[in-house]
Amino acid sequence: MSIFELDERLARDSELVAVLGLCQLRLLKDGRWPWLMLVPQRNGMTEIFDLQPLDQALLTFETNMVASALKKVTGATKINVAALGNIVRQLHVHIVARFEGDSNWPGPIWGFGQAAPYEQATKQEFITQLVEALSS
Amino acid sequence: MSIFELDERLARDSELVAVLGLCQLRLLKDGRWPWLMLVPQRNGMTEIFDLQPLDQALLTFETNMVASALKKVTGATKINVAALGNIVRQLHVHIVARFEGDSNWPGPIWGFGQAAPYEQATKQEFITQLVEALSS
Numbered sequence: 001m002s003i004f005e006l007d008e009r010l011a012r013d014s015e016l017v018a019v020l021g022l023c024q025l026r027l028l029k030d031g032r033w034p035w036l037m038l039v040p041q042r043n044g045m046t047e048i049f050d051l052q053p054l055d056q057a058l059l060t061f062e063t064n065m066v067a068s069a070l071k072k073v074t075g076a077t078k079i080n081v082a083a084l085g086n087i088v089r090q091l092h093v094h095i096v097a098r099f100e101g102d103s104n105w106p107g108p109i110w111g112f113g114q115a116a117p118y119e120q121a122t123k124q125e126f127i128t129q130l131v132e133a134l135s136s
Numbered sequence: 137m138s139i140f141e142l143d144e145r146l147a148r149d150s151e152l153v154a155v156l157g158l159c160q161l162r163l164l165k166d167g168r169w170p171w172l173m174l175v176p177q178r179n180g181m182t183e184i185f186d187l188q189p190l191d192q193a194l195l196t197f198e199t200n201m202v203a204s205a206l207k208k209v210t211g212a213t214k215i216n217v218a219a220l221g222n223i224v225r226q227l228h229v230h231i232v233a234r235f236e237g238d239s240n241w242p243g244p245i246w247g248f249g250q251a252a253p254y255e256q257a258t259k260q261e262f263i264t265q266l267v268e269a270l271s272s
Contacts, residue, residue: 046214047203047204047207047214047215048199048200048203048217049200049201049203049204049207056196056200057193057196059196060192060193060195060196063184064184064185064192065185067183067184067185068183068185071183071185077222078182078183078220078221078222078225079183080218080219080220080221080222081184081218081219081220082216082217082218082219082220083216083217083218084214084216084217084218084244085214085216086213086214086216086234086241086242086243087242089214098222105222106222106223106247107222107246107247108220108244108246108247110243110244111242111243111244
């Protein structure tokens with residue numbers, strides 16, 4: 001098995017939170033929404049159905065685990081889960097906490113406006129709470 | 137088990153193509169993109185993680201089966217898969233074929249412009265090809 005290579009843009013736009021069984025769990029560098037991303041550590045994957053069946057099941061499990069933790073930590077109105085990849089082709093799944101009245105609500109977040117930097121303490125507290133929720 | 141009740145807006149905006157093991161497979165009434173939707177036939181579900189584990193696995197299986205068939209039939213550049221639900225809360229998964237240069241490419245399709253009616257023959261041919269691809 002070859003070493004996993006993360007797409008350069010995904011690497012630049014997000015930071016590593018944890019490594020799960022299949023995926024890297026990453027936080028987008030954009031404080032407008034609590035916005036996570038799962039990247040299966042498999043090279044050359046573009047569509048979810050490109051993955052082996054076991055990896056498809058693992059991705060589902062990890063997606064739902066992270067989505068559930070994100071809902072618990074944020075109290076979001078709705079969790080948005082999406083695999084788009086029109087710009088970056090390396091397979092990645094967005095998991096975003098949405099609230100009534102947030103930026104572009106109820107529209108989608110992708111391609112909307114400019115990223116807003118996180119306040120460092122806010123980001124660190126969010127990551128700590130998320131990792132705790134994932135561990136419980 | 138109670139009878140499944142489809143959300144009124146989902147019913148109005150889409151038409152039934154097939155009933156799979158868990159989901160209704162529906163076609164959106166918008167010819168701008170080949171745009172399908174899976175609706176798990178379970179009442180009271182909002183998030184994917186609300187589903188029982190077996191239903192989560194079935195939804196993954198049906199999503200990937202439909203996405204793969206849609207890719208095969210359309211030759212799309214990229215398949216977009218998303219569970220958003222900011223407007224309609226009944227759990228539903230969008231599966232959309234995207235092409236370079238299509239409406240709002242590479243941005244997301246949701247909330248963009250106005251639906252364009254299908255030409256009847258085009259729609260019927262698409263459904264026929266899709267159902268064939270799902271059966272093979």
